[in-house]
Amino acid sequence: MTSEWEIKSFVLQTRPLFTSHTGLNIAEVLKSAVLEWGLDNNQGIAVVTDNARNMDVAVREAGLSPHIKCFAHTLNLASKAGFNVNRASRLLGRVRRVAAFFHRSSTATAVLATKQGMLNLPAHKLIMDVVTRWNSSLDMLERYLEQQQAIAATLLSAEVRRNAREIDTLEPADITDAEDMVRLLSPLKKATTVLCDESRPTVSLIVPLKHMIEQSMAQCDEDSSTIAQMKRAILKDFTDRYQGEQNKFLQVSTALDPRFRSLHQLNDSQREDVFDRLKLKATQMQNQNPSETEGERAHDAEEQSPPSKKTALEDLLGESFIKEVHVAQHNTGIEAEIDLYRKATSILLSDCPLKWWRDNAKCYPLLSPMAEAYLSVPATSVPSESFFHSRGYCKRPKIPASTWKC
Numbered sequence: 001m002t003s004e005w006e007i008k009s010f011v012l013q014t015r016p017l018f019t020s021h022t023g024l025n026i027a028e029v030l031k032s033a034v035l036e037w038g039l040d041n042n043q044g045i046a047v048v049t050d051n052a053r054n055m056d057v058a059v060r061e062a063g064l065s066p067h068i069k070c071f072a073h074t075l076n077l078a079s080k081a082g083f084n085v086n087r088a089s090r091l092l093g094r095v096r097r098v099a100a101f102f103h104r105s106s107t108a109t110a111v112l113a114t115k116q117g118m119l120n121l122p123a124h125k126l127i128m129d130v131v132t133r134w135n136s137s138l139d140m141l142e143r144y145l146e147q148q149q150a151i152a153a154t155l156l157s158a159e160v161r162r163n164a165r166e167i168d169t170l171e172p173a174d175i176t177d178a179e180d181m182v183r184l185l186s187p188l189k190k191a192t193t194v195l196c197d198e199s200r201p202t203v204s205l206i207v208p209l210k211h212m213i214e215q216s217m218a219q220c221d222e223d224s225s226t227i228a229q230m231k232r233a234i235l236k237d238f239t240d241r242y243q244g245e246q247n248k249f250l251q252v253s254t255a256l257d258p259r260f261r262s263l264h265q266l267n268d269s270q271r272e273d274v275f276d277r278l279k280l281k282a283t284q285m286q287n288q289n290p291s292e293t294e295g296e297r298a299h300d301a302e303e304q305s306p307p308s309k310k311t312a313l314e315d316l317l318g319e320s321f322i323k324e325v326h327v328a329q330h331n332t333g334i335e336a337e338i339d340l341y342r343k344a345t346s347i348l349l350s351d352c353p354l355k356w357w358r359d360n361a362k363c364y365p366l367l368s369p370m371a372e373a374y375l376s377v378p379a380t381s382v383p384s385e386s387f388f389h390s391r392g393y394c395k396r397p398k399i400p401a402s403t404w405k406c
Helices: 023-036 053-061 071-083 086-104 106-118 134-156 172-195 202-216 225-241 244-255 268-284 312-321 334-343 353-363 367-374 382-390
Strands: 047-049 067-069
Touching (some): 023 053, 047 053, 053 067, 067 244, 071 086, 071 134, 071 172, 071 225, 086 106, 086 134, 086 225, 106 134, 172 225, 172 312, 202 225, 202 312, 244 268, 353 367
Parallel strands (some): 047 067
């Protein structure tokens, strides 16, 4: 985090790992990096990894904390669990066979384009999903539903029918289930989109997004058997991913984001516990002038006009942050700062929390160092993995791709 409250990312090093990728071997690489770059300042080093067990062992053995599991990877695992439900898996397989047939057949593709024009449908190609990207399966389903009339007409045409005898289109009941699956998983896809925004302190998004997803997976009387099973599978995989000290770190991070400081998803007791932990941590980090008066810390909230278009984050969480949570009066020092912070005018979900802290840091000499430390932690390891692959590290000669870690 720069002095202007801008997040900057740097690759300090990449190291080949020629030995087995056990947690202990990875831990040695991590400890070596910490020592080499002089990062061990006894204030903790946040580490963001995927959910693999060897990474869990590696971070623990390296003595690093907190360990944040990549939220994008968590969403990926939970969504895959939903798609693995028997009925959903079979339906997805049928759509995949149709898409694969059109990708193999130039004749079918040409006829499909003609049918799209006749039916006034977008001239879109069918999408094939990628096993490692769950949202590609959702994209494949959405595209099939968009083009189902053109697909059916193409498969019934004389020039295609003889080569597509084993390809079945979806029945009306299948279409209904596919539409329900798309609606069920759309919030997870939007959450993934939100996490791709590198310019924001994404770690503060995990708690509110997790709460939103858990609510969306609640059972309803209107749910079909397929949707009910998918919801149970997703919740079972998803709910227990963030617990203990990791969850406490995430809650404090959320409290330090001025968009989410009301902690709407928690009850009163849980909310007060979070701010008590924040007070304790801020007291430990205290280095400001104790004579600073409350008047010097007061600030005026700027009026902000709403955006003309909803962002993905507003679309997901907007309804949850309409009401303000009542805040009790506190005394002086850090308590006064927290009280002032909690009663400040809320900012929009589309606003940048780092810009808010840049403009108001002087009003919160105790809280702002906390915000700087917590909000610089990303919620996903996707940017580092993307950088790693874009630079071709996994294509180095004589070294298998699986041996490289970023």
